[in-house]
Amino acid sequence: xxxxxxxxxxxxxxxxxxxxxxxxxxxxxxxxxxxxxxxxxxxxxxxxxxxxxxxxxxxxxxxxxxxxxxxxxxxxxxxxxxxxxxxxxxxxxxxxxxxxxxxxxxxxxxxxxxxxxxxxxxxxxxxxxxxxxxxxxxxxxxxxxxxxxxxxxxxxxxxxxxxxxxxxxxxxxxxxxxxxxxxxxxxxxxxxxxxxxxxxxxxxxxxxxxxxxxxxxxxxxxxxxxxxxxxxxxxxxxxxxxxxxxxxxxxxxxxxxxxxxxxxxxxxxxxxxxxxxxxxxxxxxxxxxxxxxxxxxxxxxxxxxxxxxxxx
Amino acid sequence: xxxxxxxxxxxxxxxxxxxxxxxxxxxxxxxxxxxxxxxxxxxxxxxxxxxxxxxxxxxxxxxxxxxxxxxxxxxxxxxxxxxxxxxxxxxxxxxxxxxxxxxxxxxxxxxxxxxxxxxxxxxxxxxxxxxxxxxxxxxxxxxxxxxxxxxxxxxxxxxxxxxxxxxxxxxxxxxxxxxxxxxxxxxxxxxxxxxxxxxxxxxxxxxxxxxxxxxxxxxxxxxxxxxxx
Numbered sequence: 424x425x426x427x428x429x430x431x432x433x434x435x436x437x438x439x440x441x442x443x444x445x446x447x448x449x450x451x452x453x454x455x456x457x458x459x460x461x462x463x464x465x466x467x468x469x470x471x472x473x474x475x476x477x478x479x480x481x482x483x484x485x486x487x488x489x490x491x492x493x494x495x496x497x498x499x500x501x502x503x504x505x506x507x508x509x510x511x512x513x514x515x516x517x518x519x520x521x522x523x524x525x526x527x528x529x530x531x532x533x534x535x536x537x538x539x540x541x542x543x544x545x546x547x548x549x550x551x552x553x554x555x556x557x558x559x560x561x562x563x564x565x566x567x568x569x570x571x572x573x574x575x576x577x578x579x580x581x582x583x584x585x586x587x588x589x590x591x592x593x594x595x596x597x598x599x600x601x602x603x604x605x606x607x608x609x610x611x612x613x614x615x616x617x618x619x620x621x622x623x624x625x626x627x628x629x630x631x632x633x634x635x636x637x638x639x640x641x642x643x644x645x646x647x648x649x650x651x652x653x654x655x656x657x658x659x660x661x662x663x664x665x666x667x668x669x670x671x672x673x674x675x676x677x678x679x680x681x682x683x684x685x686x687x688x689x690x691x692x693x694x695x696x697x698x699x700x701x702x703x704x705x706x707x708x709x710x711x712x713x714x715x716x717x718x719x720x721x722x723x724x725x726x727x728x729x730x731x732x733x734x735x
Numbered sequence: 736x737x738x739x740x741x742x743x744x745x746x747x748x749x750x751x752x753x754x755x756x757x758x759x760x761x762x763x764x765x766x767x768x769x770x771x772x773x774x775x776x777x778x779x780x781x782x783x784x785x786x787x788x789x790x791x792x793x794x795x796x797x798x799x800x801x802x803x804x805x806x807x808x809x810x811x812x813x814x815x816x817x818x819x820x821x822x823x824x825x826x827x828x829x830x831x832x833x834x835x836x837x838x839x840x841x842x843x844x845x846x847x848x849x850x851x852x853x854x855x856x857x858x859x860x861x862x863x864x865x866x867x868x869x870x871x872x873x874x875x876x877x878x879x880x881x882x883x884x885x886x887x888x889x890x891x892x893x894x895x896x897x898x899x900x901x902x903x904x905x906x907x908x909x910x911x912x913x914x915x916x917x918x919x920x921x922x923x924x925x926x927x928x929x930x931x932x933x934x935x936x937x938x939x940x941x942x943x944x945x946x947x948x949x950x951x952x953x954x955x956x957x958x959x960x961x962x963x964x
Binding site (some may be wrong): 477493499500520523525526538541542543545550582583584585586587588590609611612613614615617619 | 765785805808810812824825827828829830845851869870871872873874877895897898899900901902905911
């Protein structure tokens with residue numbers, strides 16, 4: 424699995440995702456912004472760090488909008504709703520513990536493990552799932568928050584113990600992500616869960632809300648909504664790399680990379696800033712590294728460099 | 736006088752076993768024992784979250800339905816009695832048909848208070864014992880209050896201003912309980928605050944079979960009255 428940190432800073436370009444995803448993401452963000460402005464919710468340019476508040480993933484229903492179902496983050500203390508892109512859910516260092524024996528689903532006993540517990544710890548985020556904003560009599564059963572994807576240096580879990588003391592795993596990315604990975608958002612109610620992370624670092628967890636209106640034969644789907652967890656302590660980010668062109672030949676460029684020792688860098692090339700292809704891979708060293716980049720053909724050529732793996 | 740005594744006994748029995756009629760029963764949905772601060776004093780009340788209604792503790796009856804019955808598993812749950820001991824439990828996760836009871840201070844603003852407030856168990860009066868616990872992320876119970884063995888638990892829970900939390904509430908016998916809690920905290924402007932003990936009413940409803948026996952017994956008493964006249 425690539426250990427690229429999708430949020431690491433880059434010198435020549437910001438983080439790039441495939442064009443289609445960017446367009447879908449932009450459309451979703453515009454939709455969220457529109458809903459936020461209409462409803463009078465706070466929209467901020469700087470992501471808000473939520474650290475110890477009582478916070479819910481809140482399912483909302485807005486009939487007549489494109490998806491009709493939305494998933495936002497509600498800060499119960501400040502009574503404010505946030506779009507996913509406007510928050511970072513912080514898992515503070517007191518969340519770190521050691522996996523005991525008897526929980527093979529989570530990993531090997533003795534491994535470090537980060538937990539936001541289902542019962543409130545004033546030093547940690549108290550995170551739940553809420554359908555309190557949903558109208559009664561509209562849905563068949565409860566909408567569900569489904570786990571769609573996890574981009575992270577570790578595994579992601581959500582679980583509870585039922586009244587008889589048995590482990591109930593609602594989400595588990597370690598055993599693969601599928602229809603079993605879901606949390607119900609009870610209409611008019613909310614629930615709290617234990618949330619687990621098998622590593623520190625940035626976790627991007629994507630949820631999709633699915634619900635069915637009473638009497639309908641098809642489901643409503645919310646847009647896939649990625650949420651960011653910062654599981655602390657965050658690993659140090661690789662220092663920004665510098666790429667310079669020493670000499671431009673007719674079919675190649677003589678380049679110099681100044682980067683962090685031991686970090687692998689991938690050079691990518693494009694003629695139109697739209698489609699990119701991989702070029703040379705270079706390893707950072709204490710001194711600048713000189714290397715040659717073959718040009719794909721005549722005409723303009725854009726280059727950028729990004730770190731693709733951490734330090735060995 | 737002799738003929739009237741059985742009738743009096745029947746009425747007394749009905750009053751003793753019937754639920755308290757004056758108080759509003761809350762037996763399902765989400766409710767909180769709430770801590771507010773009004774006119775310079777801490778005020779404890781019951782908040783019915785379903786209907787957004789507030790009750791003074793004497794006006795609400797927190798009902799633990801018969802389906803709350805569970806049998807103690809033993810082991811880490813030894814505080815509930817040996818394995819197999821019946822207890823009536825309101826779980827900390829929302830369960831259809833049972834009261835989803837929390838403890839909260841949502842009306843308080845964290846900016847007005849130094850740290851968290853404390854809710855302390857002051858006394859329990861009832862046919863059995865009262866337990867309050869959470870479950871840690873690895874399934875182990877964390878006992879907060881235990882009226883059968885007060886030194887075995889801290890006897891308090893911490894309440895964050897502006898927040899609420901959910902717990903497991905356990906009762907070892909059916910019947911009516913009066914449980915007194917005391918809230919305290921440090922108000923930044925007004926200094927240390929203490930609510931004094933405030934009594935909350937709980938009703939643990941026994942199994943239907945028990946009710947049937949009670950009704951039959953009363954019917955027998957009343958029939959006995961008639962025959963003598």
